[in-house]
Amino acid sequence: MNVLTGISKASWHPVITADTTTPSYWLNWRVLVCSIWIMTSISLTVFLISRYEGPQNSRNQSRETQQGKASGGVLYEDELWKPCLRGIHPVWLLAYRLVAFFVLLVMLSLNGAADGGTIFCYYTQWTFTLITIYFGLGSLISMFGCYKHHKKVGGDRIVNLEMDGDSEQGTLHSSEPPKFIEAPAFRKEFPCNGQDRELAGFWGYVFQVIFQMNAGAVVLTDCVFWFIIVPFLTRKDYDLNFLLISMHSINVVFLLGEAALNSLRFPWFRIAYFFLWTTVYVVFQWILHSAHSTWWPYPFLDLSNQHAPLWYLSLALLHIPCYGIFVMIMKLKHSVFSRSFGPSYHGVY
Numbered sequence: 001m002n003v004l005t006g007i008s009k010a011s012w013h014p015v016i017t018a019d020t021t022t023p024s025y026w027l028n029w030r031v032l033v034c035s036i037w038i039m040t041s042i043s044l045t046v047f048l049i050s051r052y053e054g055p056q057n058s059r060n061q062s063r064e065t066q067q068g069k070a071s072g073g074v075l076y077e078d079e080l081w082k083p084c085l086r087g088i089h090p091v092w093l094l095a096y097r098l099v100a101f102f103v104l105l106v107m108l109s110l111n112g113a114a115d116g117g118t119i120f121c122y123y124t125q126w127t128f129t130l131i132t133i134y135f136g137l138g139s140l141i142s143m144f145g146c147y148k149h150h151k152k153v154g155g156d157r158i159v160n161l162e163m164d165g166d167s168e169q170g171t172l173h174s175s176e177p178p179k180f181i182e183a184p185a186f187r188k189e190f191p192c193n194g195q196d197r198e199l200a201g202f203w204g205y206v207f208q209v210i211f212q213m214n215a216g217a218v219v220l221t222d223c224v225f226w227f228i229i230v231p232f233l234t235r236k237d238y239d240l241n242f243l244l245i246s247m248h249s250i251n252v253v254f255l256l257g258e259a260a261l262n263s264l265r266f267p268w269f270r271i272a273y274f275f276l277w278t279t280v281y282v283v284f285q286w287i288l289h290s291a292h293s294t295w296w297p298y299p300f301l302d303l304s305n306q307h308a309p310l311w312y313l314s315l316a317l318l319h320i321p322c323y324g325i326f327v328m329i330m331k332l333k334h335s336v337f338s339r340s341f342g343p344s345y346h347g348v349y
Contacts, residue, residue: 017296018304020289025304033309037316038282041275048272054205075200075208079263080138081145084337084347090149093261094142100254101135107247108132114243121288121297123281124225124247127217130277131251134210138258141207208264209273215259215266216274216323218252223322224315229298259330263347266330271323278319282312 018025025031054073083093108128111119119125200208225248230240285301288294296302300311337345 015295016293017302020293020303021291026290030306030308031303034303034312037309037312038279041279041316045272045276045279048269052267052269073267073269075204075265077198077200077204078145079265080200080204080207081142082149082263083261084263084333084345085341086344086346088261090142090146094139094146096257096261097135097138097142100258101132101139103250104128104132104135104254107243107250110243111247121285123217123278123298124221126277126281127214127221128247128251130210131214131218131255134207134214135254135258137203137207137210141204209270211258211262211264212266212270213273213277214255215326216271216319217277218255219322219325220274220278220318222248222252223318224298228300232299256329259326260333266327268327271319274319274323275316278315 052073081090081093083090108125111125111128120129282301285296289296299305300308300315302308305311334347337347
């Protein structure tokens with residue numbers, strides 16, 4: 001038995017149930033109903049993104065700005081690389097992202113070396129690749145952020161030394177005694193109304209979108225694997241190996257650690273990208289099978305199954321609780337951290 005793949009002669013393998021290149025496979029009521037589910041998902045995605053994405057499209061933005069709270073579609077540049085606690089230096093978030101990136105990259109490479117390019121037929125590998133890209137991009141953003149942080153701290157230090165030197169030389173003339181003012185560093189870095197902060201650019205929004213796509217996709221992947229696929233495959237004498245178990249557990253561990261450390265927002269409307277991610281995968285599988293008759297990576301995607309429309313609808317609805325779990329986690333983090341750390345915590349959800 002191969003240690004990496006964990007497949008023995010008695011293991012379960014996907015089988016071809018029908019010729020997917022024939023017109024009869026696609027021209028039937030099952031495909032029509034499943035197509036309706038997919039088009040509904042795409043319509044919902046377009047509506048949510050066009051209505052709420054970005055600072056210019058955020059609902060009630062002016063009212064929220066007057067109240068000192070940025071709208072959900074707004075993303076500031078410093079939220080990409082600063083930890084949610086002021087006492088934590090940005091370099092620690094950088095170190096975490098680098099470790100996560102290299103561990104995930106090694107595991108993905110090992111899986112690819114063991115099973116070849118066919119691994120990318122699976123939604124699991126799509127999601128695992130996406131989270132690897134997230135931590136790789138996050139490492140680059142954190143490097144840039146650490147540079148900006150170091151430059152700003154160094155600049156503030158020089159200004160303070162110059163002011164102290166001027167005071168010692170008697171160049172500060174005033175009839176009033178010197179006043180001690182509060183250091184403005186935190187106020188400038190995390191102002192309440194966001195007027196002194198720089199909005200994130202295109203790649204910043206891409207980074208946040210990938211984070212929220214991963215949040216839902218990782219939960220969906222692990223739930224489907226552990227609660228649907230594994231119970232079915234264990235009855236077929238399928239052997240679970242260390243790599244397979246790790247790939248369906250360490251992804252969520254790293255993502256939870258990232259969520260605990262970072263300052264990224266987590267608005268509800270970005271569930272649209274999670275739907276879009278799964279829809280693209282399903283459409284890719286349809287195109288692949290219409291051009292080449294091959295096995296389905298997941299039996300519930302097989303359109304020859306009489307219950308296919310029910311499976312597709314169930315999986316679409318499963319996106320809501322999977323994404324909702326992470327929304328609740330972010331709200332719990334906000335509640336606990338704001339009570340435990342007080343002003344040192346500046347995260348939003």
